[in-house]
Amino acid sequence: MDSTAPFSSLSAQSPGQWQQAPLLFQHRLHTDPRLSKSAIAGLIGRYPREKYSIVHMGEQGANGKRVWREGEFGGLDGERVLDAIEQGRLWLNLRDGHEFDPFLGEVLGGLFAEAGALAAPMSSYDHRLGVLVSSPGAQVYYHADLPGQGLLQLHGRKRIYIYPPRLPFLSAEGLENIALSQLEVGLGYRPEFDSEAAVFDLEPGQGLFWPLNSPHRIENHDSLNISMTLEYWTQEIRRSHMINMANGILRRWFGHAPRSRQLAGPSFYAKAALQSLWRRGGGLNSLRRAARPIDFRLDPERPGRIVDLGDGPRM
Template identity: 30%
Template sequence: MSTQYSDCIAWTQEEHQNFGVKPQISQHKFHELDLFSDEALVTLLDNYPREWLQCYTMGTNPENHNEWTPVHIAESSGRQILSALQKGRMWVNVINIDRYNGEYAELIEQMYQVINAGSDHITNAKSSFSALLISSPGIQVYCHVDADANMLWHLKGRKRVWVYPARDTRFAPQTYVEEIIGESRHENVPFERWYDDHAFSHELKAGEVVSWPQHSPHRVENIGFNVSLTTSYGSKESRRQLGVHGFNHYILKPLGFKNRSIERVGLVAEVKSFTYFVLKKLKVLKRGERTASYTTDLQLDDSHPEGMSKRDEASLPEFAKA
């Protein structure tokens, strides 16, 4: 008999109604599971495919996302990774967790069963991407916009999250969102400190999940060592929103349309979304080429006071070769 992970979520009717409509904090009990104990994480990291194990370091200025730098991690054991993260300034992204491990996959499947059952405004939400985020005290995740709808389930430590109004061009111009969906721009978007005056902000504790409307810019700063689970999903509604922006990017923008509607409901939105996904399935649309250098001379090193050291030569880490 499979574990009843769905018992870890008991949201109110109001929380279900607000899910994905406005930023909110809800409760869960995933952090109490053995799946997220230190020993379970060590075992998971020891055996995890190195092309799915990403590591980055970053600067201290949230306005300068260009200081985001890859770190070699492939040679490190699970225990070395956790030890280095405790003392360093790094962020490890254990991607595709639901594709690798059946227990995590079952947890995430049941998670969406609960969301679908209680949220009448969401149709057939299914996992599109999930990852464990294991990160050092004091690190930050720069302001960015994810293409898919997503949320952050907090498991260990404390971190502060800022969520900015979705589809507000002061924080993420429409063309940026379109380019992110068209994969010609990375998720990071420019940030200025005055944005925080307009943010939904909260200090996350273990046992809390933060959710927000699709395409809300957001950023994170750790207070201590942290473990979180990030989950992205596709639903009828979120796919329509993707399709509208995708149609704008690939069809209307090249034709010179300046005022491209981002209306997500109605016949026009349905036609735009349907057309986009048909063209995408037919492979008519050319994916953009994001420009970024993953070459690095940094490596995770738990024997170093900063948790990482320099190599003699710069090269691509394993996760950048996939």
């Protein structure tokens, strides 16, 4: 493989395009042996506990709400974790892969450089790369993300629905709840939303960027899926995030329905100070722990199954 060739078809025009509508692009990373399934298994095996989330897709619960549970590997090595995901109903998110694998760091820098996203007019920063591994037929339910997002498909096929980042698909209160809990799922979804969704069937070698905060949901086809996520921030995105948090605090704890989302001026700076004090006081961590505790481990005897932590020793 030519190590000097571009990773993707991204160009300096790409950010301006994906800020207006979802942008489909091509990449060559699915052919690189450093991102083969066996290489991903090796990465899983050496990943620190505090940097991964493995989630089991439960059945539909009361009031139509989907039940997601978060767990841990239970001492399994990377190959066995990969086998469990292939045979189960699981999603694994390896966060900040660029910090643990030099090649992933190279990929992260290369992709944003190719997109011209390192300087004006984009001037993005705090770039992050994650690796997602998910079961055949698994779903990611309707949700939105706070930073800018992209997705690259490496193995398997999936369908992604991307919705406009406006009412009725997304509300200010919905964004506030995401900012406070740090959990992206939980937005209200209705099947009629699909009529206005942009729908893509992602194949290995394809990737997507989409406009900020666009709600989306994903359906895997009948194979193990491995993808990479890209995340970025700009000054405007960071300020919007601060406003989401501050407005959420005002709505939830003070009973005040905020009207302003200004990103400058006295109102903004007052809200910036409010959310900063709340974060330093530990409010963010307490909400995150309450929203999704760790309550299962992978079953070492039955690949794809899980064991409640209350049913046996924690590993």
